[in-house]
Amino acid sequence: MASARTDSRCLSCGFTAASGGEEWAEVEVPKLGRLTQCPECNSTNVTSGR
């Protein structure tokens, strides 16, 4: 049960929150589409769960 939900983690500052959660910001990038952005350091270098 503990592994039912996945977390995303910022590789730059280590911020962690639920994947797709409201904690994360989102940015639209041409060609790449929607990326998850860290609210702490504004990095898009974020692991997407899993």
Ligand SMILES: [Zn+2]
């Ligand atoms: Zn960060």
